Amino acid sequence: MNPNSTYHTKCKSEESLLVSRDEHAAFRCSPSHCKHGGRCTQSWSTFHCNCSNSGYRGATCHSSKFERSCEIYKHKGNTSGHFYIDVDGSGPIKPQLVYCNMTVDQTWIVIQHNNTELTTVQASPDTNQHFANFHYQSEEKQLSAIISQSEHCEQELSYHCRRSRLFNTLDGAPFSWWVGGPAPGQIQNYWGGAVPGSRQCMCGLQDNCLDSSFYCNCDADYDLWTDDSGLVTHKEILPVRSLLLGDIHRPGSEAAYRVGPLRCHGDQNFWNAAFFDKETSYLHFPTFHGELNADISFLFKTTSSSGLFLENLGIKDFIRIELSSSTEVVFSFDVGNGPLEVKVKTGLPLNDNRWHRVQAERNVKEASLRVDDFPATIQEAPSDGFIHLQLNSQLFIGETQRFEFFHMPSA
Ligand SMILES: [Ca+2]
Ligand SMILES: [Ca+2]
Numbered sequence: 001m002n003p004n005s006t007y008h009t010k011c012k013s014e015e016s017l018l019v020s021r022d023e024h025a026a027f028r029c030s031p032s033h034c035k036h037g038g039r040c041t042q043s044w045s046t047f048h049c050n051c052s053n054s055g056y057r058g059a060t061c062h063s064s065k066f067e068r069s070c071e072i073y074k075h076k077g078n079t080s081g082h083f084y085i086d087v088d089g090s091g092p093i094k095p096q097l098v099y100c101n102m103t104v105d106q107t108w109i110v111i112q113h114n115n116t117e118l119t120t121v122q123a124s125p126d127t128n129q130h131f132a133n134f135h136y137q138s139e140e141k142q143l144s145a146i147i148s149q150s151e152h153c154e155q156e157l158s159y160h161c162r163r164s165r166l167f168n169t170l171d172g173a174p175f176s177w178w179v180g181g182p183a184p185g186q187i188q189n190y191w192g193g194a195v196p197g198s199r200q201c202m203c204g205l206q207d208n209c210l211d212s213s214f215y216c217n218c219d220a221d222y223d224l225w226t227d228d229s230g231l232v233t234h235k236e237i238l239p240v241r242s243l244l245l246g247d248i249h250r251p252g253s254e255a256a257y258r259v260g261p262l263r264c265h266g267d268q269n270f271w272n273a274a275f276f277d278k279e280t281s282y283l284h285f286p287t288f289h290g291e292l293n294a295d296i297s298f299l300f301k302t303t304s305s306s307g308l309f310l311e312n313l314g315i316k317d318f319i320r321i322e323l324s325s326s327t328e329v330v331f332s333f334d335v336g337n338g339p340l341e342v343k344v345k346t347g348l349p350l351n352d353n354r355w356h357r358v359q360a361e362r363n364v365k366e367a368s369l370r371v372d373d374f375p376a377t378i379q380e381a382p383s384d385g386f387i388h389l390q391l392n393s394q395l396f397i398g399e400t401q402r403f404e405f406f407h408m409p410s411a
Pocket of ligand 1: 064086087088089090091092093094095
C-alpha cells in the first residue's frame with residue numbers, strides 16, 4: 001500500500017465518524033447547519049432551514065440575498081435608490097440599507113447619520129460649549145468594512161461663523177475639536193479640507209485665509225459671516241463621530257456647523273479584475289476553504305467557446321467551474337461520494353464578449369448554479385453521504401482560455 005492511500009483511508013474514516021453522527025435523526029439540528037440565524041427543524045431523514053427575515057437564502061441560509069456594493073447594483077443596470085448591501089457576502093456582517101447614488105460617473109454609497117443638516121448654535125450664557133454626537137445607521141462592523149473596501153471615502157465638515165473662532169492659534173489650546181476614525185475614534189484638531197494634525201482649515205493650506213495671520217477664516221474673529229468648509233478624506237479618520245465647539249458663548253457669537261453623510265465610492269473587491277490572453281496564463285491563490293459551505297461568484301466575458309474558470313484539487317475531492325460549451329456552464333465537485341455535476345444551459349451564447357455572472361454554491365444539503373438570470377439549477381446532495389470538501393492544492397483561476405474576470409472573493 002502506498003503512503004497516499006494510507007492518508008486517504010485516514011481521511012475517509014474521520015469523515016465516516018461525522019456522517020454517522022449526522023445519521024442519528026435526533027441530532028440533525030445539533031449542531032445546526034443553518035447559518036445566519038436560520039431556524040433548523042428536523043425530520044427522521046433530513047433537516048430544514050427557515051431563512052425568512054435572515055437576508056440569506058439557500059438550503060442552509062448561507063448565501064446573501066443582496067449584492068456587496070452599490071457598484072454591483074449599478075453593473076446590473078439599476079439606477080440611484082435605496083438598496084440593501086451585504087459587504088462581506090456570505091460572511092458574518094449583516095446586510096444594511098444604504099443609498100446608492102449612481103447619477104454621476106462614480107457610484108457612491110451614502111450612509112446617513114442623525115444630524116446631516118446645517119445646525120445653528122445659539123450663544124447662551126449658561127453653556128460655553130456645544131457638543132454634538134453623530135449616530136450612524138450602520139453598525140460598527142458594517143461601517144469599517146465599507147470604509148476599508150472602498151477606494152475613496154469623504155465627509156463634509158463645515159463651520160459657519162460670526163465672532164466664533166475654531167482653533168485661533170497654532171500654539172494655544174484649540175477652542176474646538178472633533179472625534180473621528182474607527183470606534184471609539186480619536187480627537188482631531190484640523191478642519192475639513194486641511195491635513196490631519198495641522199491645526200489648520202483649508203484656507204490655511206491654500207494660504208488664502210481672511211486674515212493671513214490665522215489658518216482658518218473663522219479664527220480672524222471678524223464681525224461678519226464667513227465659513228471654513230471642506231472634506232475629510234482620510235479613510236483612517238472617518239467617520240466623523242462627534243464635535244465640540246468651544247467659542248460660542250461670547251456676546252455676538254453666532255455659528256452653524258454641518259457634518260455631511262459618509263460617502264464612499266470604488267469597490268476594491270469588485271474591481272478585482274484579471275485578464276487572460278494566453279493559453280498558459282492563470283492566477284493561483286491559497287487553497288480554497290469551504291468544507292461545509294462554499295460560495296463562489298464572479299463575472300466573466302470571453303470570445304472563447306470553452307475553458308476552465310477555476311479549479312481546486314484535493315487528494316480525492318475537487319471543485320471546478322468551467323464553460324463547457326458556448327451555451328453551458330458546469331459546476332462540478334466531489335466531496336467523497338463521487339463526482340457531481342450541476343449544469344446551467346443558457347440557450348444563448350455566453351462567448352459574446354459581454355459580461356456574464358456566475359454564482360455557485362455548495363452546502364451539505366445541495367449544490368446550486370446560477371448564470372445571469374437564467375433559471376438556477378439545484379441538485380440535492382445524497383442523504384447521509386460524505387459532506388466535507390477537503391482541498392489541498394492551490395486555487396487556480398483562468399487556466400487555459402481567453403477570459404476576463406471580476407472575481408469576488410467568497411466566504
Ligand atoms: Ca454578510
Ligand atoms: Ca471529503
